[in-house]
Amino acid sequence: MKIGADDAGNTPRWKFSTAQPFDEQRRSFLGALLALGSLCVGALLAVPLIRFALFPLLRLTTELKASPIGSLSEFSSLNEPVERTIQIEQVDGWRKAVSEKAVYITKNGQGQLRVLSSICPHLGCTVPWVSAKQEFICPCHGAVYAPDGSRISGPCLRGMDTLETVEQNGQLLVRFQYFRQLVADKEVIG
Amino acid sequence: MQPADGKQEEAAQEVTTGFRGWLNHRTGLDSVLRSALDEPIPGGARLAYVFGSGLLFIFLSQIITGVFLALYYVPSADHAHTTVAYITKSVTAGSFLRGLHSYGASAMIVVLLLHLSQTYLYGAYKGRRELLWFSGCVLFALVLGMAFTGYLLPWDQKAYFATAVGTNAASEIPLFGESVRSMMRGGTDMGTLTISRFFVAHVFLIPACIFALVASHLFLFRKVGAAGPFTEDPLEPKQEAELFYPRQILMDLSLTALLIVGLGCLAFFVPVQLGPPANPADAQFIPRPEWYYLPIFQWLKYWHGAASVIGVLVIPTILALGVIALPFLDRSVERRPWKRPIATGAYAFVMLALVGLGVRSKYLDQHDPEVAQQLAKQDAEEAEYMRKPFEPELSSASLAAANVALADPLAAKGKAIFESQSCNACHGDGGVGTAAGPALIGVGAKFSTAQITELLRHPTAKMKAGGMPTPELSPDEMKALVAYVASLK
Numbered sequence: 001m002k003i004g005a006d007d008a009g010n011t012p013r014w015k016f017s018t019a020q021p022f023d024e025q026r027r028s029f030l031g032a033l034l035a036l037g038s039l040c041v042g043a044l045l046a047v048p049l050i051r052f053a054l055f056p057l058l059r060l061t062t063e064l065k066a067s068p069i070g071s072l073s074e075f076s077s078l079n080e081p082v083e084r085t086i087q088i089e090q091v092d093g094w095r096k097a098v099s100e101k102a103v104y105i106t107k108n109g110q111g112q113l114r115v116l117s118s119i120c121p122h123l124g125c126t127v128p129w130v131s132a133k134q135e136f137i138c139p140c141h142g143a144v145y146a147p148d149g150s151r152i153s154g155p156c157l158r159g160m161d162t163l164e165t166v167e168q169n170g171q172l173l174v175r176f177q178y179f180r181q182l183v184a185d186k187e188v189i190g
Numbered sequence: 191m192q193p194a195d196g197k198q199e200e201a202a203q204e205v206t207t208g209f210r211g212w213l214n215h216r217t218g219l220d221s222v223l224r225s226a227l228d229e230p231i232p233g234g235a236r237l238a239y240v241f242g243s244g245l246l247f248i249f250l251s252q253i254i255t256g257v258f259l260a261l262y263y264v265p266s267a268d269h270a271h272t273t274v275a276y277i278t279k280s281v282t283a284g285s286f287l288r289g290l291h292s293y294g295a296s297a298m299i300v301v302l303l304l305h306l307s308q309t310y311l312y313g314a315y316k317g318r319r320e321l322l323w324f325s326g327c328v329l330f331a332l333v334l335g336m337a338f339t340g341y342l343l344p345w346d347q348k349a350y351f352a353t354a355v356g357t358n359a360a361s362e363i364p365l366f367g368e369s370v371r372s373m374m375r376g377g378t379d380m381g382t383l384t385i386s387r388f389f390v391a392h393v394f395l396i397p398a399c400i401f402a403l404v405a406s407h408l409f410l411f412r413k414v415g416a417a418g419p420f421t422e423d424p425l426e427p428k429q430e431a432e433l434f435y436p437r438q439i440l441m442d443l444s445l446t447a448l449l450i451v452g453l454g455c456l457a458f459f460v461p462v463q464l465g466p467p468a469n470p471a472d473a474q475f476i477p478r479p480e481w482y483y484l485p486i487f488q489w490l491k492y493w494h495g496a497a498s499v500i501g502v503l504v505i506p507t508i509l510a511l512g513v514i515a516l517p518f519l520d521r522s523v524e525r526r527p528w529k530r531p532i533a534t535g536a537y538a539f540v541m542l543a544l545v546g547l548g549v550r551s552k553y554l555d556q557h558d559p560e561v562a563q564q565l566a567k568q569d570a571e572e573a574e575y576m577r578k579p580f581e582p583e584l585s586s587a588s589l590a591a592a593n594v595a596l597a598d599p600l601a602a603k604g605k606a607i608f609e610s611q612s613c614n615a616c617h618g619d620g621g622v623g624t625a626a627g628p629a630l631i632g633v634g635a636k637f638s639t640a641q642i643t644e645l646l647r648h649p650t651a652k653m654k655a656g657g658m659p660t661p662e663l664s665p666d667e668m669k670a671l672v673a674y675v676a677s678l679k
């Protein structure tokens with residue numbers, strides 16, 4: 001055996017019959033048909049790919065769920081704001097963040113329930129309820145708020161922020177949100 | 191369509207007008223297409239030759255589905271399983287695409303075996319086709335490498351344990367076996383570095399090699415020409431040739447259509463499963479590889495101790511070298527299988543041995559009651575896991591906040607103070623830190639509680655400059671706050 005003994009030319013010469021089974025015209029017609037067919041199949045196969053890629057845009061993947069605070073009856077006879085800690089769950093694609101936030105359940109002038117965020121609209125400190133003075137007093141820069149959350153004095157530009165609530169089967173649920181600080185109007189962020 | 195006038199003959203050869211003419215002038219597209227399609231096949235088109243194109247199609251499909259899966263996949267031990275669960279359970283068409291990719295891997299092996307068998311039995315490696323055969327052998331190994339590395343990526347129980355066994359097998363190689371295993375695992379044990387390595391191999395290294403080898407495989411094929419039927423002379427074809435286009439391409443496309451329908455139906459009607467996340471501490475789990483690795487798995491069972499060198503290294507190496515060197519060992523131009531009894535016999539022997547080993551492995555599993563029971567349990571756990579809705583992973587920031595709930599009551603009281611004093615406004619919930627104040631996590635490791643108390647009572651100038659107030663607390667409250675801050679990890 002000798003390697004290279006057969007290398008008289010690596011590419012062979014083929015024999016062709018003069019009569020090809022398909023003439024040029026039929027060949028190009030078939031070609032167009034095949035191109036069209038492949039295009040259609042390709043488009044069909046692209047559908048799941050596109051749906052897969054667009055999933056985060058078509059479905060809500062970052063969402064904030066309403067968190068339960070307690071039953072409505074608990075809060076029917078409020079005479080001063082009460083603090084509750086809620087768990088908020090923020091879903092971000094395949095992960096979620098759970099954090100705890102303090103909120104106040106209080107009543108407005110008309111005696112309706114409202115839920116206040118405990119974050120000071122000035123620079124974001126947690127505002128405690130000072131029962132002795134019947135006021136919310138921020139420890140950071142001394143902002144003072146009335147029991148219904150409206151601004152009394154201090155460097156803040158608006159009263160404490162109310163949160164959206166939902167009543168469901170006698171339960172009070174709240175959607176926690178963050179608001180821009182240092183502005184006069186409540187403005188959701190994030 | 192071309193106008194049917196006298197110039198048609200010429201026009202069909204090369205279009206020179208209009209958009210196509212311009213494109214053709216700039217790119218030479220027509221001649222490229224023509225040389226791609228006008229490949230001569232001695233003896234004419236046959237169904238036996240469809241497997242090569244089938245492999246190309248599956249490879250393309252694997253690339254596309256793989257790229258899309260990577261939109262959501264994260265290669266780390268913490269997130270790999272969650273992201274695959276997300277793809278499988280939440281994302282639209284996710285289970286379908288993952289199914290296409292996973293079944294595509296099996297289809298690749300099946301069609302590859304068919305392609306190899308056809309080439310071998312038809313003696314199509316003969317006559318100046320040594321390099322063509324050799325590049326095919328390397329491609330075979332690369333495809334097995336893709337299957338091996340891809341299998342780990344979902345990081346579920348079976349992926350983890352099958353790969354633990356697979357990488358362990360490498361350590362049976364004498365002298366450098368241990369190093370090979372550590373190299374693959376990125377350490378002595380399997381962990382997040384193993385995923386990184388397998389991911390890089392699966393997504394960058396091996397595909398790059400496959401691209402290069404497919405290109406050379408095709409180039410060498412076109413250079414030496416199709417071998418034709420086994421009655422054909424491998425060096426100087428004598429039978430009348432037919433062009434690849436149109437009849438052979440139609441046959442190739444019918445296999446492609448079959449693959450599309452087959453894989454599509456499988457992925458849709460038999461959704462690919464995902465088991466519970468890998469739990470390395472699970473001592474009960476019985477690992478079983480995918481079907482195409484079963485024969486090797488069974489084979490390795492027969493070799494223990496000193497003799498394992500023979501089973502793990504010597505015999506496979508001889509077999510691999512024999513296969514690679516085949517075109518050099520078998521120089522005759524005879525291609526009819528029945529005139530090559532040794533070659534045909536060796537093929538039948540190896541195939542029967544592989545099937546026998548695979549069947550034996552299944553048989554043993556079914557006839558050992560303990561193993562059968564455990565395997566059934568594992569299947570049940572997998573089905574159970576698949577039924578559960580997708581559960582998002584808890585991000586680390588919220589874990590830090592959640593952890594404290596577990597700490598001692600003093601620290602729990604401290605947490606309440608931390609929040610009521612608005613420490614969290616600047617230092618973040620759970621002391622994770624914000625733009626306004628530094629993180630407090632790990633402070634307990636750096637300072638003693640006495641030092642922390644001192645810092646809180648008398649903040650340094652730097653702390654004051656950063657806006658740190660002096661909290662007004664009773665000694666008890668201070669103690670609780672310090673206990674909480676020191677507990678932050």
Ligand code: FES
Nearest residue numbers: 120122123138141
């Ligand atoms: S943050 Fe509340 S007053 Fe400044």
